[in-house]
Amino acid sequence: MRRSLFLAVPAAVLAFLYWWAIENSVPEGPAYDFQIERLREAAEAPAGDRPIAISVIEVGRGRAPGFAVGLGLDFAPVDMTFSAFRVAYPDDASVLIEAPADRQVVEEELGGDFYPEQYARLVQAMDVADAILVTHEHLDHISVVPRHPRPEVIAPALRLTPPQIAALPQFAPNGVVPEPLDRLIAERFDKPRKVAPGIAVLETPGHTEGSLTIYVQLADGQEFLMIGDIAWNMRNIEKATTRPRIMQTLFFDPPEDRRTVQAQVRALHELSKAEPDLLILPAHDAAQQELLMRRGVLQPAG
Numbered sequence: 001m002r003r004s005l006f007l008a009v010p011a012a013v014l015a016f017l018y019w020w021a022i023e024n025s026v027p028e029g030p031a032y033d034f035q036i037e038r039l040r041e042a043a044e045a046p047a048g049d050r051p052i053a054i055s056v057i058e059v060g061r062g063r064a065p066g067f068a069v070g071l072g073l074d075f076a077p078v079d080m081t082f083s084a085f086r087v088a089y090p091d092d093a094s095v096l097i098e099a100p101a102d103r104q105v106v107e108e109e110l111g112g113d114f115y116p117e118q119y120a121r122l123v124q125a126m127d128v129a130d131a132i133l134v135t136h137e138h139l140d141h142i143s144v145v146p147r148h149p150r151p152e153v154i155a156p157a158l159r160l161t162p163p164q165i166a167a168l169p170q171f172a173p174n175g176v177v178p179e180p181l182d183r184l185i186a187e188r189f190d191k192p193r194k195v196a197p198g199i200a201v202l203e204t205p206g207h208t209e210g211s212l213t214i215y216v217q218l219a220d221g222q223e224f225l226m227i228g229d230i231a232w233n234m235r236n237i238e239k240a241t242t243r244p245r246i247m248q249t250l251f252f253d254p255p256e257d258r259r260t261v262q263a264q265v266r267a268l269h270e271l272s273k274a275e276p277d278l279l280i281l282p283a284h285d286a287a288q289q290e291l292l293m294r295r296g297v298l299q300p301a302g
């Protein structure tokens with residue numbers, strides 16, 4: 001009797017630890033509605049008006065253990081990219097998506113490798129962008145907004161939502177958002193809404209309150225769905241898995257809405273099977289970005 005109790009207690013502890021730190025399944029159930037057809041309608045534009053290319057500006061790279069990414073009992077490190085996407089139009093117009101991280105954020109907060117030339121490229125791309133969007137208000141997506149050297153230049157292009165604007169002070173130098181970023185007018189994308197020809201945005205809270213999903217269609221017809229951090233890796237979408245509770249509860253402040261993120265991953269899993277030509281882009285999947293650049297679907301920043 002005692003002997004079985006002696007074994008049962010550590011077994012229960014191990015089971016709890018697994019449930020807490022590793023378990024990553026996404027239950028069957030009602031999937032989230034990304035309103036993909038309404039995003040397509042909102043983004044619609046003649047081919048000649050749509051963007052011609054998306055280039056990747058990678059300012060840094062880090063690594064996360066597989067279990068933290070939601071790959072289950074896989075402890076091998078996974079490459080995590082910190083990148084912005086520059087959506088380019090034929091007339092030199094552009095929309096910039098994500099304002100990820102400067103040297104301090106990449107090296108000190110994320111423990112990654114920083115690429116200064118790419119960071120200079122990001123700052124310059126923000127200077128000339130006609131619109132700047134971020135998928136959400138985490139530091140590795142938005143922190144270059146309040147840290148940009150020319151806030152007055154980027155302010156007119158920023159299309160941030162209320163939760164995103166509310167997050168700016170925590171990433172600003174000394175906690176003070178520089179003028180004129182301290183009086184931005186908030187945008188809402190509570191229904192699919194066009195921001196430029198071929199680009200439409202929908203608020204998809206879950207990972208954070210201010211999380212957006214961004215749909216892009218290029219002139220050649222190729223479609224992309226930029227999902228930010230709903231999943232960190234395409235393998236999560238393919239296998240319908242999400243980050244374990246330990247990440248969703250302890251790592252994110254405030255914590256993720258686990259149920260909503262699960263429903264979103266479930267929906268993206270179904271969407272990826274139903275529409276294999278629609279390219280779903282998690283923000284941090286370095287391997288996927290490299291593959292798409294090798295295939296010429298995404299472009300290197302130069």
Ligand SMILES: [Zn+2]
Nearest residue numbers: 136138207229
């Ligand atoms: Zn995030």
